[in-house]
Amino acid sequence: MLLKKKGQKMREKPRENCAIFGVTCDDLGYSVSKLLYQGLIALQHRGQESTGISILKTGGKIFTYKKNGLVSKVLEDKIISQYWGNVGIGHNRYATTGAVGYKSTDYMQPFHFKNNEIEFSMAFNGTIANFDEIKKNMDNMGRVFITDTDTEVMAQLIGSIALGTEDWPEILRLASRILDGSYSLILMTADGDIYAMRDPLGFKPLCIGELKSEQRNIYFVASESCAIDVVGGKLLRDVKPGEIVHLSHQKDIHSELIIKTNKTAICQFEYVYFARPDSVIDGVSVAEARLRLGMHLAKNDPILNNHEIRENAIVVPVPDSGRGVAVGYAKEANLPYEEGLMKNRYVHRTFIMPGQLKRKIAVKEKLNPIKNVVNGKDIILLDDSIVRGTTTQQIVSLLKEKGGAKRVHLRISCPPIISPCYMGIDFPTKNELIAGRFRNLYGEKYLEEIQKKIGPDTLLYQTIDGLTNAIGKNKNQLCLACLTGNYPLKSVQKLAELEKSIVKSRA
Ligand code: SF4
CATH class of the missing domain: 3.60.20.10 (Aminohydrolase, N-terminal nucleophile (Ntn) domain)
Incomplete structure (x- = not known):
């Protein structure tokens, strides 16, 4: 299991x-x-x-x-x-x-x-x-x-x-x-x-x-x-x-x-991605939490102080997962929200194709940039998370190469996912998680290396404090294990340590 x-x-x-x-x-x-x-x-x-x-x-x-x-x-x-x-x-x-x-x-x-x-x-x-x-x-x-x-x-x-x-x-x-x-x-x-x-x-x-x-x-x-x-x-x-x-x-x-x-471990990912926005979980509206996640990103985004970028920027979600946070970001930044990527709803199995080439074709089948919207623009691209990084890389490249975007600024509403989940969510292993692997390889510089690998002109992740504030719960109420590597269950902590040592020996 x-x-x-x-x-x-x-x-x-x-x-x-x-x-x-x-x-x-x-x-x-x-x-x-x-x-x-x-x-x-x-x-x-x-x-x-x-x-x-x-x-x-x-x-x-x-x-x-x-x-x-x-x-x-x-x-x-x-x-x-x-x-x-x-x-x-x-x-x-x-x-x-x-x-x-x-x-x-x-x-x-x-x-x-x-x-x-x-x-x-x-x-x-x-x-x-x-x-x-x-x-x-x-x-x-x-x-x-x-x-x-x-x-x-x-x-x-x-x-x-x-x-x-x-x-x-x-x-x-x-x-x-x-x-x-x-x-x-x-x-x-x-x-x-x-x-x-x-x-x-x-x-x-x-x-x-x-x-x-x-x-x-x-x-x-x-x-x-x-x-x-x-x-x-x-x-x-x-x-x-x-x-x-x-x-x-x-x-x-x-x-x-x-x-x-007096301590709980409600999965933070329910608010970030899993749950339907019209649900209320433990007293918190999922839609409102996502809106606040986007607002928090905008409040702390240095590119909004750059006049040249700001004048040319539009806020674009990765459909459908980035919509809620993109609305929050656009509202806080006072920038236009635009649908710059068209999703084909009839392609269902994009992300399970093995092999890089097949996956590249599949992303193109599923998402297409709307040229009239993105051409020549500074795209502030919002998504909920980066897991392996391969699809995000494709989307950034589609916006630039096919859509003609001037620059892509990638904003992620969940902090870097560095560890797998052993609590019932189907996650890749630590070695397949781009943030987990790059953190082991590059230490403090891992975010710069992720940016180079995925290809946006700038990259900003949510902080853990930003996440907990947006959800409206403290660190003793939420499970943050995939972001910190500290697991709330004893039998799981042992397993995580074992996997960590395997990853280190392979690095
Ligand atoms: S590790 Fe915790 S927060 Fe992360 S997906 Fe699993 S249960 Fe949710």
């Missing part, structure tokens, strides 16, 4: 690896499957490889349907009408673990656990860092696993604990003591209860909402609040780090804080 597996794709942008959505309704004659469909569609950006739902049918039987593909392809009308029940959970998956067998339904979620004594279905977003160790212990106890995923390890662990007690909050509390990782989890029991749990550091977002009418009360749990908006619900609040929330179609919502911490 923590190392790249055979068959895993080489992407330019880091990928989130899942979305979860659950619904419970007190009207036994009402089916929640259409709501599951709508919620999962709203969360499609978090995972596009497979879709799955589990529905509790009247009489206490759980039925699960999952398949490779987007929500709209998998949950066709006939499936929606066939899977009929008043409680259900759903999942969108982007595989980081078990990539070799990712086409098998065994690797998809929800994970439907069933033996003679117990039945439940669960779905989660995250990564269990110590899953190998837990699996080994359970193997020794005679447990048989059908996959090599942390999802199954988690389900088997919960299933084992459930043999000793029927108290679900207690089962989850005990499981959370053993699990070391980042996880937001939803679990549906055969009694029709949904439990939502967020890990003690709160890496992954999770929120609850409601939709009340005279006919029925509906409760939701979702990875992001945009899904609750889309189904017409009202966001109630975030699930707190370390909290278990019980959503019951009979008893409304109950909560239990299992682990209280």
